[in-house]
Amino acid sequence: MEIRTRGDEVTGIRGDDHDPFSRGHVCPKAVALIDVHHDPDRLRGPVRRIGDRWEPIAWEDAFDLIATRLVAIQRDHGPDALAIYLGNPNAHHLGHILHAPNLVRALRTKNRFTATSVDQLPYYVAAHAMFGHMFLLPIPDIDRTAYWLVLGGNPVASNGSMMTAPDVATRLKAIHERGGKVVVVDPRRTETAEAATRHHFIRPGTDAAFLLALVNALLELGPPRIERYGDKLAGLETALAAIRPFGVERAAAPTGIPAAAIRGIATELREAPTAVVYGRMGLSTQPFGTVCQWLVQLVNLLTGNLDAPGGALPTLPAVPMTGPGTRPGGLGRFASRVSSRPAFGGELPVAAMIEEMETPGDGQIRALLTIAGNPVSSTPNGRRVDRALAGLDFMAAIDLYVNETTRHADVILPPTTSLAHENYDIVFNALAIRNVARLSPPAVAKPPGELFDWEVINGLGIAYAKATGTPFKPLPPPTTVLGAALAAGPHKDKVTMASLKAAEHGIDLGALEPSLLARLETPDGKIACAPPAFVTDLARVESDLLAKPDAGELRLFGRRHVRSNNSWMHNAHRLVKGPRRDQLWIHPDDAAARGIVEGCAVNIASRTGEIRVTAHVTDRVMPGAVCLPHGFGQRREGVQLSIASALAGASYNDITDESAVDPLSGNAALNALPVQVERDASP
Numbered sequence: 207m208e209i210r211t212r213g214d215e216v217t218g219i220r221g222d223d224h225d226p227f228s229r230g231h232v233c234p235k236a237v238a239l240i241d242v243h244h245d246p247d248r249l250r251g252p253v254r255r256i257g258d259r260w261e262p263i264a265w266e267d268a269f270d271l272i273a274t275r276l277v278a279i280q281r282d283h284g285p286d287a288l289a290i291y292l293g294n295p296n297a298h299h300l301g302h303i304l305h306a307p308n309l310v311r312a313l314r315t316k317n318r319f320t321a322t323s324v325d326q327l328p329y330y331v332a333a334h335a336m337f338g339h340m341f342l343l344p345i346p347d348i349d350r351t352a353y354w355l356v357l358g359g360n361p362v363a364s365n366g367s368m369m370t371a372p373d374v375a376t377r378l379k380a381i382h383e384r385g386g387k388v389v390v391v392d393p394r395r396t397e398t399a400e401a402a403t404r405h406h407f408i409r410p411g412t413d414a415a416f417l418l419a420l421v422n423a424l425l426e427l428g429p430p431r432i433e434r435y436g437d438k439l440a441g442l443e444t445a446l447a448a449i450r451p452f453g454v455e456r457a458a459a460p461t462g463i464p465a466a467a468i469r470g471i472a473t474e475l476r477e478a479p480t481a482v483v484y485g486r487m488g489l490s491t492q493p494f495g496t497v498c499q500w501l502v503q504l505v506n507l508l509t510g511n512l513d514a515p516g517g518a519l520p521t522l523p524a525v526p527m528t529g530p531g532t533r534p535g536g537l538g539r540f541a542s543r544v545s546s547r548p549a550f551g552g553e554l555p556v557a558a559m560i561e562e563m564e565t566p567g568d569g570q571i572r573a574l575l576t577i578a579g580n581p582v583s584s585t586p587n588g589r590r591v592d593r594a595l596a597g598l599d600f601m602a603a604i605d606l607y608v609n610e611t612t613r614h615a616d617v618i619l620p621p622t623t624s625l626a627h628e629n630y631d632i633v634f635n636a637l638a639i640r641n642v643a644r645l646s647p648p649a650v651a652k653p654p655g656e657l658f659d660w661e662v663i664n665g666l667g668i669a670y671a672k673a674t675g676t677p678f679k680p681l682p683p684p685t686t687v688l689g690a691a692l693a694a695g696p697h698k699d700k701v702t703m704a705s706l707k708a709a710e711h712g713i714d715l716g717a718l719e720p721s722l723l724a725r726l727e728t729p730d731g732k733i734a735c736a737p738p739a740f741v742t743d744l745a746r747v748e749s750d751l752l753a754k755p756d757a758g759e760l761r762l763f764g765r766r767h768v769r770s771n772n773s774w775m776h777n778a779h780r781l782v783k784g785p786r787r788d789q790l791w792i793h794p795d796d797a798a799a800r801g802i803v804e805g806c807a808v809n810i811a812s813r814t815g816e817i818r819v820t821a822h823v824t825d826r827v828m829p830g831a832v833c834l835p836h837g838f839g840q841r842r843e844g845v846q847l848s849i850a851s852a853l854a855g856a857s858y859n860d861i862t863d864e865s866a867v868d869p870l871s872g873n874a875a876l877n878a879l880p881v882q883v884e885r886d887a888s889p
Contacts, residue, residue: 209649226714227642231373241778249620269669272602277673279573286569289317293579297633300684301660309667323555327873328495335737338727341527344518346482351516352386353478358488360396363768370638395826407828410761411878412461414494417501419457423472431510441736448741480516492877496870500740513722523636524643524701525691543569547872555872557864563594573600582610583773587814588859608846621659625649643701644712763877773837776850788855789822791833797823807886817856
């Protein structure tokens with residue numbers, strides 16, 4: 207970005223035309239950083255809740271108060287009486303990425319939760335099982351592909367998700383211009399589908415069946431194209447033997463996509479000189495998320511496009527995410543206390559957090575620290591989460607705002623905004639469609655009295671260590687830690703702190719190159735094509751999708767908009783102006799059957815509750831499916847978000863179900879939720 211300032215005022219943000227990666231593209235959410243920086247609702251210093259009021263408190267007093275209360279609760283009830291929840295913004299901030307793990311380890315609790323398990327956890331579980339490391343993630347090489355199959359994703363709106371790709375619309379157009387095709391499979395005709403060669407509606411939650419049919423359609427066309435993998439495949443025949451009985455017609459039946467259309471996609475994939483399959487949010491946040499991500503990689507492998515230019519390849523970022531000393535724990539090394547949900551990488555699925563708060567006994571959660579997270583809005587059954595938070599003995603938050611979650615906190619510690627500190631995209635460079643590196647300098651000076659995120663984390667860690675008498679080693683500034691990481695990385699001769707500071711437009715390290723086979727971290731050094739748990743879970747696909755008749759229920763799924771970023775930024779006026787985006791989208795046939803007309807109020811009910819929203823009748827969703835965005839409904843009492851609280855809409859997660867998960871990973875099944883929709887007759 208190019209950021210213009212006048213003193214401490216940010217006056218403009220636009221794309222950097224000279225950036226080799228973004229090429230001048232910038233999305234509306236970037237421009238809205240001005241609104242966040244100058245937002246009068248944003249907290250500028252720590253506050254303490256006294257009854258219904260918030261009062262300022264000195265930084266050191268706030269650190270000591272939090273530490274004293276947490277230590278007392280852990281002393282009386284055990285280390286696991288404290289829970290930690292980290293939200294998605296942590297992945298966007300260098301200070302959080304490098305420093306938060308140090309604090310989390312020091313707090314000595316197994317009750318660690320993050321937004322990962324309401325988002326991309328199946329990606330990590332599949333990568334860990336197949337390739338030996340959660341960050342050996344094959345990324346679509348869309349700048350060189352001739353055929354892109356997009357499942358349950360809308361990269362034109364997200365600019366790539368689990369795939370950092372600025373200006374996807376232009377890159378998608380380039381595929382067409384070089385004679386390629388883009389095919390979208392989604393229950394909604396998304397912005398990406400509008401720009402694609404072809405779009406197929408699919409019934410929400412049936413993507414695993416579609417992928418099984420696609421694998422079998424590929425096998426009908428000839429033997430797998432696996433010569434490039436040599437002896438690096440383990441269990442492929444086992445996987446294919448488990449998949450063949452599903453057939454094409456039988457597996458296609460619940461999806462709503464004709465078998466002939468799936469065979470056509472298989473033929474195009476096989477005949478394309480390069481091709482890649484990409485499955486995103488719609489595949490991950492459903493009951494079969496892990497099986498879907500496994501099958502996506504099997505399709506890439508069977509067509510010879512895994513670890514191939516124009517296909518799906520791992521990145522080689524300047525800050526290494528894989529290799530010696532980076533391998534996190536696998537699946538199921540321990541489990542949640544109440545429902546035995548499996549941990550992965552030292553984290554428990556957040557769908558289990560409510561019952562861990564509400565169920566008495568050893569290890570019951572009695573205190574919570576949230577770090578840039580809003581679980582009331584972003585995790586299943588938000589109303590129950592809301593009630594559980596109100597019953598805690600103590601809560602603290604590192605956050606900029608008093609939102610739906612932090613209104614329950616006893617103390618809030620607000621870091622300064624992202625425009626006031628340096629940043630380096632460790633996570634998003636590791637997911638980028640090119641290997642790039644860029645250090646962003648601060649645009650403005652840190653205001654007096656405010657602290658950087660890493661200073662807040664260090665301060666809390668020091669206070670906790672003092673209260674417990676245990677050691678805590680605060681980390682130096684993030685750029686110092688970053689410099690050491692770069693010196694140990696694969697581009698250490700080209701990417702140093704000095705070279706980053708000199709390259710104000712970033713450093714292009716080149717296109718992705720095949721490296722997966724040389725970097726596998728599985729015990730036998732081979733791709734595990736048939737992880738036993740994944741193969742076993744096909745029986746659930748059989749029983750729940752193929753053997754169970756369609757009950758005719760409406761299925762709810764989410765949608766992304768280019769002006770929305772989860773639940774974060776609805777207090778930015780630049781992002782909420784314009785046409786309404788909070789409505790429930792419903793197909794004309796389903797609307798007519800229920801007496802629903804454009805703009806009328808409707809009630810959506812699930813097992814866990816009911817919300818009232820406005821209907822938008824459109825053929826951009828398929829019959830039998832209804833679509834609602836996430837992140838609205840920020841009107842709860844005590845929320846101090848003046849713009850967001852005035853918006854119409856209800857929270858998607860007030861009707862999602864904490865018992866609905868992908869059992870392999872524990873990821874929340876937020877999509878394909880069975881619901882009833884009725885016209886609201888009240889005034």
